[in-house]
Amino acid sequence: MDALLLSRIQFGANISFHILFPTITIALGWVLLFFKLRFNATGDRKWMDAYMFWVKVFALSFAMGVVSGITMSFQFGTNWPGFMETVGNVAGPLLAYEVLTAFFLEAAFLGIMLFGASRVKPWVHTLATFLVAFGTTMSAFWIIVLNSWMHTPQGYELRDGVVHATDWMAILFNPSMPYRLVHMLLASGLTVAFLIAGISALRLLMKDKAEGTKSAFRTGILMAAMLIPLQIVAGDMHGLNTLEHQPAKVAAMEGNWETQSNAPLLLFAVPNKETRSNDYEIGIPSLASIILTHDADGVVPGLNDFVAEDGTILHPPVLQVFWSFRVMVGVGMLMLATSWLGAFLLWRRGVDRMPRLYLMGMSGMAFMGWVATLAGWYTTEIGRQPWLVSGVLATADAVSPVAAPMVLSTLIAYLLVYAGLMIAYMWVITYLARKAAKGETLPLDPRQGVAGPDLMPAE
Template sequence: MLGLDAYMLARIQFAFTVSFHIIFPAITIGLASYLAVLEGLWLKTRHPDYKTLYHFWSKIFAVNFGMGVVSGLVMAYQFGTNWSGFSEFAGSITGPLLTYEVLTAFFLEAGFLGVMLFGWNRVGDKLHFFATCMVALGTLISTFWILASNSWMHTPQGFEIQNGQVIPVDWLAVIFNPSFPYRLAHMVIAAFLSSALFVGASAAWHLLKGNRSSAIKRMFSMSLWMLLLTAPIQAFVGDLHGLNTLQYQPAKIAAIEGHWDNSNGEPTPLILFGMPNMKTEQTDYKIEIPYLASLILTHSLEQQVPALKEFAPEDRPNSPIVFWSFRIMVALGLLMMLQGGISLWLRKKGTLYCSPRFHRFVLMMGPAGLIAILAGWVTTEVGRQPWVVHGLLRTQHAVSAHGDLHMSISLLTFFVVYSLVFGVGYFYMINQIKQGPDDPDTSLSDTGTNAKPNTTHEPLSLSGRL
């Protein structure tokens, strides 16, 4: 297929399936916590908007949860089918970590998901809120174990190698490996940001269509507050993550920076744009700012950042890919902070809900969080190459012995099936979002309150119940 061998086809297939998969858990993590906040606010205030938004977003959550489970199972099977060398070498660590994820997170989510989705008017308010919180907690626990396993592959510790296999000797060291805290925080915040952008874009679409109901305004406002608060925190966590990566994976940092040579003895400039060339070992057409890379990565104007020529050619990551994927992630992060800043300015002016140009900007930024997550994962995973377990197992030694034709057919099948199955789910979610939440007035009868109806907006046709 396109002149690629089985090894490259296996890598492309895993990259394709994991890229599909990560989108759904990212939204699920953020929406689960958002739903818990909505129900908590409803219990506290009994304002019908919160319950209306809960019913609306629980439908989107359910679809994301289902597609995330399906895509995750398919991806997990590939460890045995396509990467048997990795499973044989590191299965004694990654296997138990994934088992812990199932036993804690998935069982917790599955146990309370039914109550959360179908328990309104069947269980008490507090029990239903507890179920929602347990589902939200389950998504975070799942993130904990998955990131522990993935982080160990980047910064392995707490093990011994016996007979060509990794044997765990200290599980606390395995789980809380050096990169784990930074990667966990970075991913969780990224999920919250992605969900905030997703929710905000949905509200912006309705505002542009003239729907300024109180529920839409509240949804829009909450998403922008989340964006304003978390985007700067993400930048801070990202800086800490970069310092950690510099310490444990310096070749990745050199590739991200497109930095090749330290022979001049000067502090490292920050290359804003350029074209890293793996053959000529230089970055062409570069635009750089003197000293800035040293200042950002070493917090010093004297120290140098590691250069790619300090590593053997076979140990260098693909610099052009990680150079640009990192810059896409950072650029989107800056746009997120800009969006949060503009929203605060419009709040002070009192024009947050009647600024069409800003609403169009928010709508266009809807997928930005998910694109940034994909760019970030490309940066960290391609930047780990040529290792599947950093410093211990090369990717080419981890792949299963499949033929080129077998992998070509398998990859094409994944393309077709994923496009059909998840395409249907995607269009269902878009259709639900276009219809929007119900008017709270239509559901006042089951709120259990004597709240006064709000008659300033028209009811929508979609039922607010599951």
């Protein structure tokens, strides 16, 4: 393997590991604010119990996000120096604003949010919770702006091969940004909804009688049931936007080699890059045309349109994009089924009489948001290849001159660390759930040891 491919795998591994945790903290911040506001409004201790459990998950996820985020800011220089040299004038300010407005807001108020409940007035603690949630969301906004600009760049001009910004409003509101932002925020919401529902289901299975657990379970299921239809609509609109601006990506997602009308929706296929066709194809006639153009006779672009005269391939690798897309959609459908079934069961039977089988199924869904989110990111990012910035900078032109064996050794080191941490993270969350379910005090639980000042709801 060459340094280019290894650097891509390394960056992909780093950013995949990183995105897992912001995906949780973005929405979990708002859910914590919801718990806190419910506590302020009702004075019911169960909401604070839910807050206290989930704030620990938040702290853990936040720390994982911070440390893996630091890695990201170095990777540009160590592996992709060409990126900042070419598009630094656009990417720089966006990254700077991300660090300035958001990162600090989160990190500085996080201390008060986590450990300050008894040290500050209740409303300051609520405010700190809000600012952390707001900060994580702003973080996501700036990063999505930059990422979207890499897909659909505008508002710039090239001088001596270097990008210079000419219109910042055009850069901020580039064509794919609104769709990508909404799609990602909803993905975060769904990931958290299933995490809360799944972990709470696990606790209910362990005969946890705490009211806080039941309220969290209900919150998770209803949140998921409400968000998933929105996500399906948002995803469809994002797909149409991609068809307009990055047709080669859509062709790869559909596994469509020749431009055609009445294009089938492929349920299964193994795209073959040697023969430039699909093996073992199973499809529903005309459905891709209907989804993408809302017309059975609509024309869907084919991959063969994106091959240069000299045979250079200008479209992304098909197999990876095709299957990432299907995994994402498949998990989405599973989410729709499980969350609506859950909402129905809650309505008919209530939280105390949920079927065991359903609770077991939901526990298994706890981390499914991650699977869908990663699959979605692989679809869109691999779908951008061979470009790093569409039409502006090819990925191969940005890679650093570091030798392949060096990149390979650091890649292996990162992968080992990440695999270990992933296991530890998931294990500790379920451990916290097991302990909480048995009613044991958690480590660092405010109620252990001497009785501290009792928590008061904010006015």
